[in-house]
Amino acid sequence: MKENQNMAAGASGKKKSKMNAKSRTFLLITIPIVALFFAFNTLPLIQGVVYSFTNFRGYGNYEFVGLRNYIDLFRDSRVGNSYIFTFKLAIVTTIIVNVISLLLAMALNSKIKFKSTLRGMYFLPNVLGGLVVGYIFNYFFTYILPELAKMMGFQGNSMLADSKTAWLAIALVCAWQSIAMNTIIYISGLQTVPVDIYEAGSLDGATGWTKFRHLTFPLILPFFTINLVLCMKNFLMVFDQIMSLTKGGPAQSTESISYLIYNNGMSGGQFGFQSANAVLFFVVIVVVSVLQMRFLGKKEEQL
Numbered sequence: 001m002k003e004n005q006n007m008a009a010g011a012s013g014k015k016k017s018k019m020n021a022k023s024r025t026f027l028l029i030t031i032p033i034v035a036l037f038f039a040f041n042t043l044p045l046i047q048g049v050v051y052s053f054t055n056f057r058g059y060g061n062y063e064f065v066g067l068r069n070y071i072d073l074f075r076d077s078r079v080g081n082s083y084i085f086t087f088k089l090a091i092v093t094t095i096i097v098n099v100i101s102l103l104l105a106m107a108l109n110s111k112i113k114f115k116s117t118l119r120g121m122y123f124l125p126n127v128l129g130g131l132v133v134g135y136i137f138n139y140f141f142t143y144i145l146p147e148l149a150k151m152m153g154f155q156g157n158s159m160l161a162d163s164k165t166a167w168l169a170i171a172l173v174c175a176w177q178s179i180a181m182n183t184i185i186y187i188s189g190l191q192t193v194p195v196d197i198y199e200a201g202s203l204d205g206a207t208g209w210t211k212f213r214h215l216t217f218p219l220i221l222p223f224f225t226i227n228l229v230l231c232m233k234n235f236l237m238v239f240d241q242i243m244s245l246t247k248g249g250p251a252q253s254t255e256s257i258s259y260l261i262y263n264n265g266m267s268g269g270q271f272g273f274q275s276a277n278a279v280l281f282f283v284v285i286v287v288v289s290v291l292q293m294r295f296l297g298k299k300e301e302q303l
Contacts, residue, residue: 105184134243137245197215
């Protein structure tokens with residue numbers, strides 16, 4: 001009896017030591033990751049918030065100015081124009097991306113040949129970097145498209161040189177690169193829809209638009225929510241395409257919030273002021289995302 005108890009005690013002791021060894025291993029893996037995240041994410045965020053209450057220019061001495069930077073943000077017309085442009089670009093591009101992505105997903109999810117190959121081809125734009133894509137399209141809009149327009153008898157002006165069309169060129173580039181990921185997400189959603197539901201719907205005479213509206217879309221609404229929130233967030237933070245296509249021009253008409261923060265904060269001597277802009281922008285993105293989640297969450301409950 002005592003021998004059995006000793007063996008049981010020894011086994012439990014070995015288990016505890018093994019668990020402790022496993023816990024120590026996980027802890028040793030986690031600590032460096034947490035330290036790096038704090039050093040390169042959390043700490044700069046805290047410093048940025050602190051600098052937003054100062055007149056720091058990015059170098060030299062600085063003084064605390066309280067809420068002056070935040071008050072000046074609402075008086076600065078350049079900041080206001082950048083917010084208007086960014087929201088206009090984000091809303092238009094989000095609509096374009098989700099409409100085209102959903103149509104492509106439904107086409108690629110149907111019974112067609114070479115489905116896997118076509119999915120791979122459609123995903124290629126997402127693999128390329130934003131700056132690379134931007135510089136390629138910059139050449140296209142500046143040289144190739146105007147020449148084609150001249151050959152067809154139109155004026156050969158670059159879309160990027162006109163403040164009325166430059167934002168549309170940026171929207172097209174952003175949409176071209178983002179459609180791939182959204183299409184994959186929609187395909188994943190369409191594959192979760194049970195075939196039985198379509199069979200039951202066909203018995204009730206549901207076809208075409210009626211079938212999509214009353215059967216398909218309600219069942220993929222959670223995936224629609226994910227795409228809508230991610231698109232809006234990503235397009236509000238647009239930077240690479242602005243940097244490579246227009247650099248905020250012409251006449252600051254395509255200056256996004258992220259580009260304005262980077263340009264004036266790093267090289268314009270407004271580090272403290274643009275830090276306040278970055279904090280405000282962060283709050284705006286969080287509020288927009290929460291409102292989207294709540295509104296679409298209620299729609300999901302109703303359906």
